[in-house]
Amino acid sequence: MSAKKTENTVVVRKVVRRKMNFAERTYIPEFAKGLAVTMRQFFKNSQPNVEKRDTFTRMYPEEKTVYPDRYRGHHRLMLRDDGQVRCVACMCCSTVCPANCIHITAAEHDDISIEKYPSVFVIDELRCIMCGLCVDACPCDAIRMDSGEHIQPFGERGEAFLNRDLLMSKGSLSMAVQGGENG
Amino acid sequence: MAKAIIDGTEIEVDKGTSILRAAADAGHEIPHFCYHPALSSPANCRMCLVEVEGMPKLMPSCYTQVSDNMVVHTKSERVIKAQKAVLEFILINHPVDCPICDQAGECKLQDYYIDYDTQDSRLRSQKQNKVKAHAIGPEVVYDGERCILCTRCIRFCEEVTETAELTVVERGDRAEIRTFPGKSLDNDYSVCVTDICPVGALTARDFRFKTRVWLLTSTESVCTGCSQGCNIHLDHFRNEAQRYRPRFNAEVNDYWMCDSGRLSYKELHADRLLAPVINGAEANWYEVCRNTANKLTKAVEAEKNIAFVVSPQASCEDLLIAKRFTDEVLKTDSLYLGGKAAGKADGFLRQADNNPNRRGMEAVFQDRAFKPFSDLIEEIKSQKVDVLYMMGSHVPVDADSRAEFLNALSNVELFILQTPTQGDLSEMSNISLPSCTHAEKSGTFVNFDGIAQVFQQAFAPKDGALADGEILTRIAKRMDVDFGYKNLSEIQDTMFNIPEPPPAEVAEETQTEPSAE
Numbered sequence: 001m002s003a004k005k006t007e008n009t010v011v012v013r014k015v016v017r018r019k020m021n022f023a024e025r026t027y028i029p030e031f032a033k034g035l036a037v038t039m040r041q042f043f044k045n046s047q048p049n050v051e052k053r054d055t056f057t058r059m060y061p062e063e064k065t066v067y068p069d070r071y072r073g074h075h076r077l078m079l080r081d082d083g084q085v086r087c088v089a090c091m092c093c094s095t096v097c098p099a100n101c102i103h104i105t106a107a108e109h110d111d112i113s114i115e116k117y118p119s120v121f122v123i124d125e126l127r128c129i130m131c132g133l134c135v136d137a138c139p140c141d142a143i144r145m146d147s148g149e150h151i152q153p154f155g156e157r158g159e160a161f162l163n164r165d166l167l168m169s170k171g172s173l174s175m176a177v178q179g180g181e182n183g
Numbered sequence: 184m185a186k187a188i189i190d191g192t193e194i195e196v197d198k199g200t201s202i203l204r205a206a207a208d209a210g211h212e213i214p215h216f217c218y219h220p221a222l223s224s225p226a227n228c229r230m231c232l233v234e235v236e237g238m239p240k241l242m243p244s245c246y247t248q249v250s251d252n253m254v255v256h257t258k259s260e261r262v263i264k265a266q267k268a269v270l271e272f273i274l275i276n277h278p279v280d281c282p283i284c285d286q287a288g289e290c291k292l293q294d295y296y297i298d299y300d301t302q303d304s305r306l307r308s309q310k311q312n313k314v315k316a317h318a319i320g321p322e323v324v325y326d327g328e329r330c331i332l333c334t335r336c337i338r339f340c341e342e343v344t345e346t347a348e349l350t351v352v353e354r355g356d357r358a359e360i361r362t363f364p365g366k367s368l369d370n371d372y373s374v375c376v377t378d379i380c381p382v383g384a385l386t387a388r389d390f391r392f393k394t395r396v397w398l399l400t401s402t403e404s405v406c407t408g409c410s411q412g413c414n415i416h417l418d419h420f421r422n423e424a425q426r427y428r429p430r431f432n433a434e435v436n437d438y439w440m441c442d443s444g445r446l447s448y449k450e451l452h453a454d455r456l457l458a459p460v461i462n463g464a465e466a467n468w469y470e471v472c473r474n475t476a477n478k479l480t481k482a483v484e485a486e487k488n489i490a491f492v493v494s495p496q497a498s499c500e501d502l503l504i505a506k507r508f509t510d511e512v513l514k515t516d517s518l519y520l521g522g523k524a525a526g527k528a529d530g531f532l533r534q535a536d537n538n539p540n541r542r543g544m545e546a547v548f549q550d551r552a553f554k555p556f557s558d559l560i561e562e563i564k565s566q567k568v569d570v571l572y573m574m575g576s577h578v579p580v581d582a583d584s585r586a587e588f589l590n591a592l593s594n595v596e597l598f599i600l601q602t603p604t605q606g607d608l609s610e611m612s613n614i615s616l617p618s619c620t621h622a623e624k625s626g627t628f629v630n631f632d633g634i635a636q637v638f639q640q641a642f643a644p645k646d647g648a649l650a651d652g653e654i655l656t657r658i659a660k661r662m663d664v665d666f667g668y669k670n671l672s673e674i675q676d677t678m679f680n681i682p683e684p685p686p687a688e689v690a691e692e693t694q695t696e697p698s699a700e
Binding site: 088089090091092095106107108112113115116139140179 | 278281282283287315316391393394395398
C-alpha cells in the first residue's frame, strides 16, 4: 500500500488484491462451498425440534410460540370454590388502568357473605396496553394475566370487548384465601 | 377567655371551648371519631385522648374544656401509644372489607390507620360476626361489623331531627346500632347519618355500590329541591351527577340536607330534551333561532298578545336576560309566574316553596307585577293570548288545572317552550328549546331568607342544551337586539343593580368548613 500526496491534497490509496488461483477463478468449488452453508442452515432450521433451530421464526399457527412464565397474556377472572366470580367489584383495577379499558358495574349479591359482585365486567382488549397494573392492584387475586395465551386478532371492534363470562371461562381456583386470612 | 399552650402554640380561646376545637384553631389536628361539631360530645371513642400537664390520666380532648394556663401535648409518646391502642381495639372486630365498602376513600378509620397506626394485626382469633346489609331504614343500610359505635347517628336522631329512632343494643363486642322496636329510620333527614358516619357502617341505599368515591369530582353547588337552597357538594363522574352531599353553611343548612333534596339529583338526567325541535322535527340552533326570531318579529310587529311565563327555577343571571328580553324584544308586560307548585314545610330545612330562586326573581324583576298562572289558563281559554313563551316546563298548579292548561293550549298560535326535559308540554309546543340544568351552568340563587348563593358548573351541558340566558340572547341577537354581555360576571355585576338598598344581601360564596370536622 502506498500513499502519495497530490497537489489537490487528495489521498490516493492503492489496494493490492490477492490473486485468485485457477480453481477460484472457475467459481465452481466456491459455489459448492456457499451452497453447503445454505443447505446446512436449511436443514438445521427445518428440523422438528424447535429449540435446536437457529432462527426465532415459527411456523405459526401450526407451531405455537413458547412464552416465558411471567408473560402477560389474555386476562382471566379467577373463581371462588363454588365456581362464582372471585371479583368483588372494588374497581381498583379500573381505577389504576392507564388505558381506561376495564368497565365494571357492581351489584348486590344475594349471598350476604359475598355482598358485592360485578354484574358487568368488560375489558376492551383493543385499548389494553398489557401493563399488568390491574393484576397488581387486585386485592383478592381475582384478575390475572397468566393464561399464557396472547390476544387473538379481532375481525370487528365488538369482538374485542371481552365480557365477564368469557374471562371466567379461562379462570381457575386461587390459592389465596378469599377475604384475607383473618376474614 | 382562657390561655393555653397546645403543642407549644400559645392560643387564647373563649371559656368553654374544648381542647379539640382550640387545637384545630391552633393548627393541630386531633383525630376523633365520635365528636361532631354539630352534636354533643359523649367522648366514647377515645381517639382524641391528649396529655394535659398536671392531670394524671390522658383526657378526651373533645370533652375537656380549655382552662387558663393549660399545657397540652397532642403528639407525646403517651398519646401516640394511646392512639395506636385505640385503633387496634377498634380494628379487632372490624372486617377490613375496604374493597367492597362504599366508604373506602372517605373513611376516617382508613385515614387514621394510615396516619396514626400502620401496624399489622396481632389478632389470631375469629372476628365477631354481626349483622350485614341490614335495612335500618328505607334509605339507609347498616353493617354491624364495620360499625365502631361512635353513636354519632344516635345523637343525630336525638338532637337534630329529634325523632330518636336509634339506640345501641347488646353489650361489649356484640353491641350494635338498632332501631327501637317497631321503629324504622325513616325520618326526612335519615341519609344524613351516612354523611356523619365516620366508617362505612351506614351507607345510603341510593349510592350503594354505584361508583367509588375516589372517582368522583366534587363541585360546589346549591340544592334546587326547595327555596331553602341547601349548600351541597355535587359529586359527579363522567358528566353524570352521582349524589348530593351537604356542604357546611351555618346560615343556611348547617351540615344537613333533607332526603328528597338529596335525591333530586335524579331530575338532572331524567327525560332530557337533547336538541331543539320545531313542530316535531329536530333542528340545529342556527335554524331554530332564525325561525323563532322571524315568528316573534312578526308577532311583535302585528302587536299580538304575547305572554311570557317566568320561572323561579332559573338563576338570577338567566332571569335578568329574561327581563331584558321581555322589555326590549317582546315589549310585553304580561308576565306570568311559573315554577313548581308549593309543597309542605317541615319547620327544619324543607320550605313550602319548591322553587329555589323566587327571592332572586323578585329582586331581578323589581317592581314588575306577575300574574298568577291560573290567570294565564283563563286568558288562553278566552283566546286572549296569541303567543306564549314559557321558561321551564313546571307549572305551579294541580293536576286538573294542568290538564285544563294542556287542552287550552290549542288556542295559542305560537307556543315556545324552553325546557331541560321532554314531556307532554314539549310535545304540545311549536318550538321547544333544550336548556341546561343548574349542574351544567354557573349562576346565583337567592334563597327564601334573602341569601344569594353562587353555584358552579359541574359538567358540560348534555348534547345541544344551552343556558336559558344564552338561548334568549341568541334569539334577541337575531331580532337585532344585543344585550351586550360578554360573560357571566358582567351579568352578575348588574343583576341586582338598583338604587334602593339591595333586596338580597350577598353572603360569602362559600364558608370554609371548620377543620375540626
